[in-house]
Amino acid sequence: MARVVLEGIRKTYPNGFKAIHGVDVEIEEGEFLVLVGPSGCGKSTLLRMIAGLESITEGRLSIGGRDVNNLEPSERDIAMVFQNYALYPHMSVYKNMAYGLKIMGLPKAEIEERVKKAAAILELTDEQLTRKPRQLSGGQRQRVAMGRAIVREPSVFLFDEPLSNLDAKLRVQMRLEIKTLQANLGITSVYVTHDQVEAMTLGHRLMVLNAGNVEQLGTPIELYQRPASLFVAGFIGSPAMNFADAKIDAEGKNITISGQEALPLGDGGMPEHGGKDVILGIRPEHLELVVEAPDAVPMTVTMVEQLGADTLVHGHFGESRSDLTVRLDGIRHIKGGEVLPIRVAPDHLHVFDPKTERRLS
């Protein structure tokens, strides 16, 4: 267990491409930090820099109080689980797990003890330990890859999209297993994924990366409730947040979408931004169908998706051309062309600056 501290970490490739523009974060002992973002955002690069598989162009990286910038991966007291597991195909499961320990020069008895212990944690049978990786199912390979990390008894676990090669059902199951395992072992972990559900469920904190920049760092709930930027707002949450061009009135009390309906801004409004053109974000689950209310806005339905547990209603406010999605509980009998009265909860409005794309409220 160790604190991992990143200070001003930057990465520039020899060809001049800047992959990471400066990351500062202190990962606490036992914390589970998830790096999340679309492909190419630099999240894997950052993880590989922590692992020592990529060099650090600028900045300081310390693990457990030790500067590790110039240490080999094997000297950093870390273990890594790869996307494609990277199991040695010619070695048995046992040998795969024991290989690093053998190189460390541990006595045979201790290697065996550690491997057996890890196998027990991961519920790998003795018979499975003698098999070759190709004789295992995807989920079992995943476990072996984690086993290889566990036996090292590292201070830090690094996960590079470890679940992306599994089918949907197995992914949910393994996600829970990883979460439980990390909670039980209490080892500081850094986990890379592009899947926001995985990120939300696993991480104590999430770091959202976009094009090599940190968009936001915070707990899943913080990111959900107060996304710091348009990018985070659009990335976290499913179905994605609705966005519309809007204008705040002169007093900063109300907000108007495309010159149509005025919505009240809660909490005393935003007088400092009075008269400003903004982007308004509303999550589909924060739009509700009301019977008849003074602040209801009529929405014209274009399409309905029945998911069973929820119903997703697509449409637009009045003549506005901004599409929006409403998420309603349970099964609703709604048809295209209907006009529904929709109410927006004022505390759930997200207002963004169209130029900086940062949060205003």
Next chain:
Amino acid sequence: MIENRPLLTIFSHIMLILGVAVIALPIWIMFVAASHPEIRMTQVPLPMLPGGHFFENLDIALSRGMSGMDGNGVGYMMLNSLAMAMMIAVGKIAISLLSAFAIVYFRFPFRMFFFWMIFITLMLPVEVRILPTYEVVANLGMLDTYWGLSIPLIASATATFMFRQVFLTIPDELLEAARIDGAGPMRFFWDILIPMSRTNIAALFVILFIYGWNQYLWPLLITSETSMYTIVMGIKQMLEAAEQVPQWNIIMMTALLAMLPPVCVVIFMQSLFVKGLTETEK
């Protein structure tokens, strides 16, 4: 097949059997000749069916050879061929594995220069540089040695290319995992790359063993002592003697012995052989 035409299938089998017969005929004639006594080999027409002197001829070939030769038989020639073939095959594989490893897994100055230098060997078969190569080997005092027989032939662009290809298909993550496990370059080479290239190495070995065993021009140039002759050279030597003493039974027995090891390799390691042939041509 697409449509059921039994006649066409039967015809195909007949043609194939005829083809096999044409290909096998020289071998059959060789085998028959190797099983008759010397005296029968001077009577026209020669026999088409095997005789009863096969093992007698085998004994003569191995222990004495043809009359008029040094009387040491051809056994030692087979050992020379074996030594040469093994040294060539192992040597080519070893130096090619190392250089392919360097070229694929390291960034270092002159990397591409070395790569092209190895590539050029492809364009310089021994046949086109006979005399100067002979001079080099003579100056190094390697005439009539196993080293002289094998080392000048072990540079190999084909083998280097093949291993390069194999290494390129090995996922990068394995190297990363090995680095996290603390394996250095040579450890990675031995523990991961070599075991993962096992079948390719075996396939290449089959091809190179045949290549080495069948070398003729090169040993012909650099050996003058009969104790260094290879079995393939022994055949030529016997054929020259045959102008005077036509001991065709012994010559054919020798030819049989000369082709036996490589043919056995092809037949018993057929899948490796096919893999080796197709991969080295990529």
Next chain:
Amino acid sequence: MLKNVHFGPSVLPFLLVLPQIIVTLVFFIWPASQALYQSLLLEDAFGLKTEFVWFRNFEDLLSDPLYWDSFKITIVFSFLVAFLSMSFALILALFADRVIKGSGAYRTLLIWPYAVAPVTAGALWVFMFNPTLGIVSYALSALGYEWNHQLNGGEAMALVVMASAWKQVAYNFLFFLAGLQSIPKSLIEAAAIDGAGPMRRTIDIVLPLLSPTTFFLLVINIVYAFFETFGVIHVVTAGGPAGATNILVYKVFNDGFVGLDLGGSAAQSVILMIMVIALTVVQFKYVEKRVDY
């Protein structure tokens, strides 16, 4: 070419390529450059002094009708070997692709001559066609044809072609069969539904789709006939009678080692080198586009 993930800088890679580079330098590059250099020298009859003569050796060579004869013989020989072994192999491969049962067994029975040394192959054929004793020449004379490749240049050529082609059938068969088996079955089935019979399908569909393999094999066979048939020639005809089978590679050996004409032999080596380079370029340019279907 280079892995994205690789080891850091050290002297290790130099040590790793060193053995191959030393062998290449000492036994390939140096002798080849010597050949280039010697091809520009003329040695007097007693080997006492050498003179730098620029391209005189090449001029002499190219104005020597014997050299041009050897050139023509090599071309004829190569194309005959390539044609004979490829067509024989193709026919067998077409039949083997047709039969389902036993195609593996036929393959085994057909591929082993690959392992026979050229010298051994030459010995077998020279024995079968021995003018006084050979079984085939006996059969021919029973039919009224007196075979003697030791006297008749055409027969000598036929014999070395047969011996060389016999050995190469295995290789061609293997690649033709692999090429045939990689043609998608659906194409053949589509042609069958279009009403094409087996013969028509072979001509209209199979052979065109096989053309990359055919071209590849043509290059390989020519290289084989040029450079790897030395043993066959040496054993069967020794270039004779009267130079009728004196292919270029044999002539280099003969002029250099037996005739001791260093400059002339070196000039021949250089010309051969140029031909190998040309063939290699053709082969490599082509190999890139090899997978065509």
